[in-house]
Amino acid sequence: MSAPTIAAVDWGTSSFRLWLLDAAGATVAERRSGDGMLTAGGEGFGPILEKHLASVEASADMPVVICGMAGARQGWIEAPYVTLPTGIDGILAGAVRVPDQPRDIRILPGLAQRRDDAPDVMRGEETQLAGILPLFVSGRHVICMPGTHSKWVEAADGTITGFATWLTGEHFSVLSKHSILRHSLGDSASPALPGNPAFVAACSEALSQGGDIGPSLFRIRAATLLQDLKPDAAAATLSGLLIGAEIASARRILKPAGDKIILVASGPLGSLYAAALKLAGCAVLHADADEAVCTGLFEAAKRLGWTARDFERPRP
């Protein structure tokens, strides 16, 4: 295993993820924690970062590149949004150095779509985009990045030209915890598995209705009362309806050429979206989101010159 050269951090609202990378971008050490922006806002971003760096024995002068909510106005230091359209270089060039730190720490900016009729912002997903540039460097592409707030991105010849956000993950969370549907879902508010029949049926229903799930949500409650719907099936139904509605809506708005979608997602959520996109008749190219963000952070480090010396030096 090679020596770690840089630290890469994806710092979200409620999550913190750290990789130590060698000069070729390979992962030497990794750490996950719940010390997101909400925690760091109280304890301090600097002390939390140093604590995690110490836990993986990072050297005192190792530089750190960060993406995500740490760069929000309410984060550590604001890395102002880069306005669309922009290429990946435009994003990586917007990195802001955190002042008064014992080491070189840069935070990457988010993206802003400053259209009067469709304002939108992202923080974190732009770095995933930097990590998958080879997939959209030529031609027009539509990229689906599911999550708490799903982002659907339009790119042309490597330039990000537009994006839109669906609240799908958060929608599932608030409806399952705070609406009348909580009586139907109980504590079964976990993600469905892709082959779950209730998920497939609900996703297909949402797609066949062009994404209009208005009258379908309360039916989950009624099906509990009249048809003895079980909590697991209720959760899978809600998940299928919301994901199907997102895909129908995004396809109508973004009109992906040949219904080809680049899906950037990890783990069970990635499998679920891949299944749902295939139900919708889309051709899916699936990239791993964790790898994408790590690669994107490494690309930023390269442009900062942090890995240049190592690349020039012949490796043993």
Add this chain to the structure above:
Amino acid sequence: MSAPTIAAVDWGTSSFRLWLLDAAGATVAERRSGDGMLTAGGEGFGPILEKHLASVEASADMPVVICGMAGARQGWIEAPYVTLPTGIDGILAGAVRVPDQPRDIRILPGLAQRRDDAPDVMRGEETQLAGILPLFVSGRHVICMPGTHSKWVEAADGTITGFATWLTGEHFSVLSKHSILRHSLGDSASPALPGNPAFVAACSEALSQGGDIGPSLFRIRAATLLQDLKPDAAAATLSGLLIGAEIASARRILKPAGDKIILVASGPLGSLYAAALKLAGCAVLHADADEAVCTGLFEAAKRLGWTARDFERPRP
């Protein structure tokens, strides 16, 4: 003012409303309280009812007719759902007497649509329907009953043939309190006024998108960040989007003949829906929901024979 003859109660999940009516159905006294099913489940339905009856000096033998969640399984005593299709007589005939009470107390049933593909239930709205029977006694009609859970009802020649539910009111509540949109709405989560420009713009946008507001919800948050959207306008926007989406969805599914809608709603919510339905190009016949439920309860009392003697006696 004539002597009170019967007590009529609309007993919801979180609200209790009582009217004393004379033999002709005119209101002699009225009382509102927050002693809904949730409170009554703890303190007991009987004691709460008697407390409110005492406060309006109802006689010890005055009969009481009740509609709403008091008849749910988790309510006072279950008044089993009447299955569609049904006429109003079928609903009123389903009243269940509460046993072991010092006075005659009847609870009206709710309605169930037992369709495998579209199960649905209502409790309370069926009694409003009983109160507006003259409006739909002949011909096919679509009836909009907005609220926490908006009900859209199809009726043909006085028979209820189908209905569907939109979570609009609850959706507004959970998104404004529990989602990222709470940062944009702040404490301004009050209903918009019908002429509010942000409400009109958002409702028109939702209608022009055929009700697809998927990418519009997060734009409220982005507009706060990029366009300095104010909390009041954010709340009006969310309200306009959700109500516009409901109307677009319901029209597509129910296809009201000549876009004529019977709207059953009271107060600010009624004005808001009337404005939204007009934006959608619908012809609106607006009935007051409070009057409708009171009239419906009186119709039930008439069929129970509780007012018959009085009608036979010539009035002074």
